[in-house]
Amino acid sequence: MPAENGLQSTDALPAIGDATMISRSSSVLTAEVDGEIVMMSIEQGRYFGLDDIGSDIWKRIEQPCSFASLIDRLAADYDADRATIAADVHALLGRMAAQDVVKLA
Amino acid sequence: MPDVGARGMNHTYRLGGLAVASDIDLSAWIPREVSTDSTADVVFRRGNVPPQLQAPDHVAPVFQTRGRSHCLLALPGTGRILIENGNSVTLEPESDCGTGLSAAGALFTGPVQGVLWHQRGLLPLRASSIVVDGRALVLAGPSAMGKSTLAAMFAVKGHAVLADDICVLRASDAGEISVQPGNPRLRLWHDALERLGLSADGASRIRSDREVFLVDLGQDAVHESRKPAAVILLTHRGSGALTTERLRGQLAVGALDYVVQARRAARALGCGSHIFAALTRLAAAVPVWLLTMTDDPACLGEAVAAVRSVLEV
Amino acid sequence: MSMQPGIWWLASYPKSGNTWLRTVLTILVSGKPLDINDMGSLGVMGGLRFAFDDALGINTADLSFEQEANLRPRVYEIWAAEAARPLYCKVHDACHLTPSGEPLFPVTATRGAVYVVRDPRAVAVSFAHHGSRPIDEVIALMDAPAAAMAASPRRLMRSLRGRLLRWSGHVESWLNAPFPVHLLRYEDMKTDPHAAFAGVARFLDLPCTSEAIAAAVDATTFSRLQAREREVGFSEKPWNSTAFFREGTIDGWRRSLTSEQAMRITASHGAVMRRLGYDVTLAPFAAEQQDLVDAR
DSSP: OOOSSSSOOTTOOOOOOTTOEEEEOTTEEEEEETTEEEEEETTTOOEEEEOHHHHHHHHHTSSOEEHHHHHHHHHHHSSSOHHHHHHHHHHHHHHHHHTTSEEEO | OOOEEOTTOOEEEEETTEEEEESSOOTTTSOBOOOOOSEESEEEEEOOOOSSOSSOSEEOSSEEEETTTEEEEEETTTEEEEEETTTEEEEEEOSSOTTOOOHHHHHTSHHHHHHHHHHTTOEEEEEEEEEETTEEEEEEOSTTSSHHHHHHHHHTTTOOEEESSEEEEEEOTTOOEEEOOOOOSEEEEHHHHHHHTOOOTTOEEOOSSSOEEEEOOOOOOOOSOBOEEEEEEEEEOSSSOOEEEEEOHHHHHHHHHHTBTTHHHHHHTTOHHHHHHHHHHHHHHSOEEEEEEOSOTHHHHHHHHHHHHHHHO | OTTSOOEEEEEESTTSSHHHHHHHHHHHHHOSOOOTTOOGGGOOOTTBHHHHHHHHTSOGGGSOHHHHHHHHHHHHHHHHHHOSSOEEEEEOSOSOBOTTSSBSSOTTTEEEEEEEEOOHHHHHHHHHHHTTOOHHHHHHHHTOTTOEESOOSSSOOSBOOEEOOOHHHHHHHHHTOSSOEEEEEHHHHHHOHHHHHHHHHHHTTOOOOHHHHHHHHHHTOHHHHHHHHHHHOOTTSOTTSSOSSOOOOSSTHHHHSOHHHHHHHHHHHHHHHHHTTOOTTOOOHHHHHHHHHHHO
């Protein structure tokens, strides 16, 4: 849910609904090193990496897809209930969007 | 890269696998090579350098860039250096250079060399490299971490010095990485020479205001590039034990980024993506280790042993 | 207010309590438990060579001391411009002008400074242990206008050269700085740490509750820091000294200095000592014993 008031920390989650399209941002470069996805923000020159689940999501959004279909596929592969997965992935995507790693449309 | 006409250049050398022509005598720094060819890949010359670039893209306290092709270094007290197109370096030294750094020395400072190699699409690291079992061991790190001193510990045991202070990596079209031969003389300070039990006799002193020398430890020069065996990143803590830690993934790449020569200028020149690709390829190809040393004199010997043992893994 | 970027200098003559201040500030700024070997979140130490090389894009090792000093304000300006939050940078340099005549610590990049000061008689004893040097040599160093750290021409140091001036000159240079300076006495940190660190927090615009300060004070008592060093080591301790958190007392110098040594210090620095509230008539314990013996 977006923040209610203006004095909000950057932890506010962007609105992500079932139909929101998730795609890779073109402003990062990526490479796989030692099984990890390593990234560089082109504009800032900063390097960072994705953890296991972040790397998995990254691989799955090679083709843009909707939030709902992403969660469907994750729920099929991970042993947790759909609602929990959706909440965790929502938060993770929010952080990735804030770093300009993914685009939410 | 078009060949640069080198007529009238008295001094010819080989550096990083390239033919260098210079009107400044660089022989204190790199071995001379007689060349019958009048074309050179890179030309170093003394000449006029403007105080600023026309229409620069990026202006920083000591350097400016325009596009990929032009970088101007302006160091009050040393001089101005213009590096163009990865094939031309022009130096206008200040007449009264307080450090006593010679013109040749100014050309061999890390950033000058670093920018040149970046402009040519190569990857220069702040590192010294020695040959172990036919491969290049890359000892990398910021200034004053002991790269040259540790390289000297190997050199006195008979290992050839592939490069000191600036280590140039090249990737072939197939993506294979090789370490190019660079300056084979080690830059060693008075106290380091003492620790190593070496004398400065016969070595060239490269500054008038400091006791630092270029020392030739007597092995045959290495003319061919070598495949890298490992990258050892050197860092320091005040006290405690020497430690080694294997770095992987993002940590390895981030640490390697830190030791890229002339990192800021390279970004300004638009080399950021290229560096990322080169570093990720390097980290995927060879093990990257972090070696933490202290000032304890016993640490140097321990470091050699620690490096040998990680190479065997 | 405190989120406005810029640099707060944590300044002191060596061995005056700067590290203790940093342990407390690390807790107050980060809100996390203290790791004495990881205080980098406050800001880079204001003289580390690799940080300068990185910011400038050149090798400071190829420069003269003068060239290096002239470029330092440019680096501080870059740090202040690129930081997303305030930086707290430790420095031991005197607050002086560079050879080209501008302030070493540029006013535009600076929010202010906390200047930690300690009785120079205690500093002399601590400095002697830290550098494994004779006390007489340290007393002479504290009286030398050209005293500097990391100034050897024979080795490449990890820090840039830092000009100290005489101890009195160092103090006066900071008290006369062209930006706000909060004076913090080591002795006040010892006798009433809560008040001392609350004052620092106010000066630095850190919104710390009284409970937060009390917890930070509790976590950084000398015996706690000493015990921690014994357990995990302290990366800032020189390799050849026995312990960084060694004694930490206010009047330990009275056991370690001869009366001649103490007199030399008060003769050189008495004016500034009095200005800071130190009792220049205090004598080493041995001297007092002798007076008692003589008086019988």
